[in-house]
Amino acid sequence: MDPVVVVHGGAWAIPDSMAERSVLGVQQAASAAWNVLEAGGNSIDAVTAAVTVLEDDPVFDAGTGAVLTMDGTVELDAIIMEGNKLAAGSVACVERIKNPIQLARKVMEQADHVMLVGKGANLFAEECGIPQVPMEQLVTPEAIQSWEYFKKYRCTIQTLFSNRDEELPPEITEFVNGHETVGCVVMDKTGLLSAGTSTGGITAKRVGRVGDSPLIGCGAYADSEAAAVSCTGHGESISKVCLASLVTEKCRLGVHPNKAIRDSIKYMNKRVGGAGGVICIDNKGNSGIGFNTERMAWASKTKSESVCGLNPGERLVF
Amino acid sequence: MLKLALLSFLLVCSQHLVRAADPILIIHGGAGTITSEHAAHKRVGMVDSIRAGFQVLLDSDNPMDAVEAAIHVMENSPAFNAGYGSVLTENGEIEMDAIVINGTDLSAGAVGAMKHVLHPISVARLVMNSTQHVFLVGEFAEKFAESQGVPLVPTSDLIANSTGPGGRKSQLVRKTRSSYDDVGTVGAVAINSKGNIAAATSTGGLTGKMEGRVGDAPLVGAGTLADDDIAGISATGDGEAFIRWRVASRVASLIEQGRNASEAILTVLNGMTEKIPGASGGCIAITKDGEIGFQWNSEHLAWAYVKGTERVIHYGVERGGKTDLCNN
Numbered sequence: 014m015d016p017v018v019v020v021h022g023g024a025w026a027i028p029d030s031m032a033e034r035s036v037l038g039v040q041q042a043a044s045a046a047w048n049v050l051e052a053g054g055n056s057i058d059a060v061t062a063a064v065t066v067l068e069d070d071p072v073f074d075a076g077t078g079a080v081l082t083m084d085g086t087v088e089l090d091a092i093i094m095e096g097n098k099l100a101a102g103s104v105a106c107v108e109r110i111k112n113p114i115q116l117a118r119k120v121m122e123q124a125d126h127v128m129l130v131g132k133g134a135n136l137f138a139e140e141c142g143i144p145q146v147p148m149e150q151l152v153t154p155e156a157i158q159s160w161e162y163f164k165k166y167r168c169t170i171q172t173l174f175s176n177r178d179e180e181l182p183p184e185i186t187e188f189v190n191g192h193e194t195v196g197c198v199v200m201d202k203t204g205l206l207s208a209g210t211s212t213g214g215i216t217a218k219r220v221g222r223v224g225d226s227p228l229i230g231c232g233a234y235a236d237s238e239a240a241a242v243s244c245t246g247h248g249e250s251i252s253k254v255c256l257a258s259l260v261t262e263k264c265r266l267g268v269h270p271n272k273a274i275r276d277s278i279k280y281m282n283k284r285v286g287g288a289g290g291v292i293c294i295d296n297k298g299n300s301g302i303g304f305n306t307e308r309m310a311w312a313s314k315t316k317s318e319s320v321c322g323l324n325p326g327e328r329l330v331f
Numbered sequence: 332m333l334k335l336a337l338l339s340f341l342l343v344c345s346q347h348l349v350r351a352a353d354p355i356l357i358i359h360g361g362a363g364t365i366t367s368e369h370a371a372h373k374r375v376g377m378v379d380s381i382r383a384g385f386q387v388l389l390d391s392d393n394p395m396d397a398v399e400a401a402i403h404v405m406e407n408s409p410a411f412n413a414g415y416g417s418v419l420t421e422n423g424e425i426e427m428d429a430i431v432i433n434g435t436d437l438s439a440g441a442v443g444a445m446k447h448v449l450h451p452i453s454v455a456r457l458v459m460n461s462t463q464h465v466f467l468v469g470e471f472a473e474k475f476a477e478s479q480g481v482p483l484v485p486t487s488d489l490i491a492n493s494t495g496p497g498g499r500k501s502q503l504v505r506k507t508r509s510s511y512d513d514v515g516t517v518g519a520v521a522i523n524s525k526g527n528i529a530a531a532t533s534t535g536g537l538t539g540k541m542e543g544r545v546g547d548a549p550l551v552g553a554g555t556l557a558d559d560d561i562a563g564i565s566a567t568g569d570g571e572a573f574i575r576w577r578v579a580s581r582v583a584s585l586i587e588q589g590r591n592a593s594e595a596i597l598t599v600l601n602g603m604t605e606k607i608p609g610a611s612g613g614c615i616a617i618t619k620d621g622e623i624g625f626q627w628n629s630e631h632l633a634w635a636y637v638k639g640t641e642r643v644i645h646y647g648v649e650r651g652g653k654t655d656l657c658n659n
Contacts, residue, residue: 099575099606105443105545106468126544127571130444131469133543221471222464223443230552230577249465253437255552258580285437 079213246289568612592624
């Protein structure tokens with residue numbers, strides 16, 4: 014099989030001031046995944062590498078640069094899944110971990126369990142020798158600014174995850190540092206499909222809130238017989254319809270990823286409201302990208318092309 | 332104008348005809364190997380649970396109230412691994428997972444790795460009704476519960492004294508997996524006369540599990556699912572495999588494709604066992620047309636149901652089972 018990498022940096026009303034940095038960030042992440050594949054790594058290694066780059070980039074709401082909870086703390090969620098054995102690992106509401114995707118991978122490889130949350134996940138990190146960093150190291154000035162503005166949570170969802178057909182006051186979209194949940198899907202040369210997603214969640218979320226990202230079948234899913242999928246957007250809506258599962262099952266029936274994503278997002282919007290974005294690679298190596306938010310930063314790489322985009326329909330070579 | 336009125340009248344009538352259905356309640360009390368001693372306790376607990384839940388369903392026609400009432404009875408009983416009588420974690424704690432889903436608007440509420448409450452199912456319902464979120468975990472779920480006036484209890488109050496499946500003897504901390512002591516996740520699915528479906532699952536999880544472990548029960552599409560357009564589903568078994576295989580989602584998708592509910596369940600469970608060797612369990616369902624399904628590929632499943640027309644409780648831990656009068 015010819016390897017394929019697709020990366021996203023979150024689907025929401027990304028303000029112009031962050032547009033360039035977001036696109037650059039996803040390009041770098043896609044390249045990092047590609048380099049791992051070139052060096053002989055498999056798709057799990059590639060997903061881990063790409064998401065690590067995105068987590069370390071302060072422009073995204075994951076790892077360093079994550080948004081703050083109502084109490085002003087940082088709680089991170091991440092998931093990784095491989096599609097041959099359907100092995101998966103996820104962590105939710107972990108604190109002081111620089112790269113939650115690496116912790117999720119440890120859960121997948123070393124724990125008897127699939128999902129660990131809160132203090133238990135941090136204890137497991139300690140057991141695995143993953144260092145804890147001071148929370149301040151993960152907090153950016155933009156995250157604090159956004160938190161102060163958006164402490165009223167209702168305001169956050171309505172502003173950031175509105176369907177792009179709704180009109181938004183420009184000063185709000187310009188102001189927010191928000192919701193760039195990140196994710197990556199990869200097919201390697203053996204046909205192994207893997208998916209990963211990582212996030213800080215929603216600004217001013219309730220402490221202890223788990224969104225869609227770390228839930229298998231909601232924020233990500235991978236099955237080498239069907240597809241690898243990573244989702245972003247309004248987590249509660251994505252959780253209710255299990256968006257990643259929906260897309261995967263459509264691909265299993267032979268639907269092209271682009272159409273599978275479009276139909277699934279449309280269904281979600283109709284059934285429970287809410288908006289979001291999805292990236293996907295099916296078992297034939299076709300990739301798909303779709304979102305019904307204002308924007309989604311994404312990048313994809315194959316042997317023949319490196320392309321990226323931000324606005325609906327955009328497709329730029331990098 | 333008259334035409335329009337007539338048309339809408341006919342529309343209302345036809346909807347009513349399509350949707351007018353008998354209320355049904357189905358529950359489970361865990362899958363795995365159930366010893367005859369444990370089976371006796373479970374049978375009693377399930378009949379009590381059905382009686383309580385079905386009374387609520389008849390009185391209120393609210394399927395969410397019915398599943399909550401049914402689960403309460405099993406959370407109170409040490410015969411089940413949920414609420415009082417939950418199994419212990421590796422640290423000797425009790426951490427519970429629970430979820431409720433309303434199939435009409437797909438609203439859901441869940442708690443994970445939650446300590447110190449007798450009825451996690453009710454906290455899950457509060458998450459659904461009183462927060463913007465779907466899923467709260469750990470000590471934060473506990474703080475939320477407290478803020479909503481839910482009484483917190485010490486872990487010792489949740490540890491059963493009997494020698495039942497959740498009894499102190501079997502709650503000794505071990506690191507072995509898949510013990511029969513873990514059998515006893517509870518679940519309930521109800522449909523009312525209008526075709527509204529609710530599903531709920533509550534569990535203490537695995538004996539000796541790591542702190543913070545979340546199983547399939549509180550995850551939409553893994554252990555539980557409800558959608559008035561398809562079915563209500565609650566599953567129980569090897570949680571990690573149920574998450575990876577997305578058991579409830581797959582069962583729903585087969586039912587949507589027109590498969591018989593019990594057959595859909597067995598197909599999905601056997602597919603899982605083939606892909607993930609050693610994994611097994613059971614599942615209950617009510618389809619949008621009021622068809623009942625329950626199947627398992629573990630040794631046993633504790634199951635029970637009642638249909639509005641029959642007023643007879645069917646229950647058992649094996650195929651066939653027994654019947655009892657409903658008394659409602």
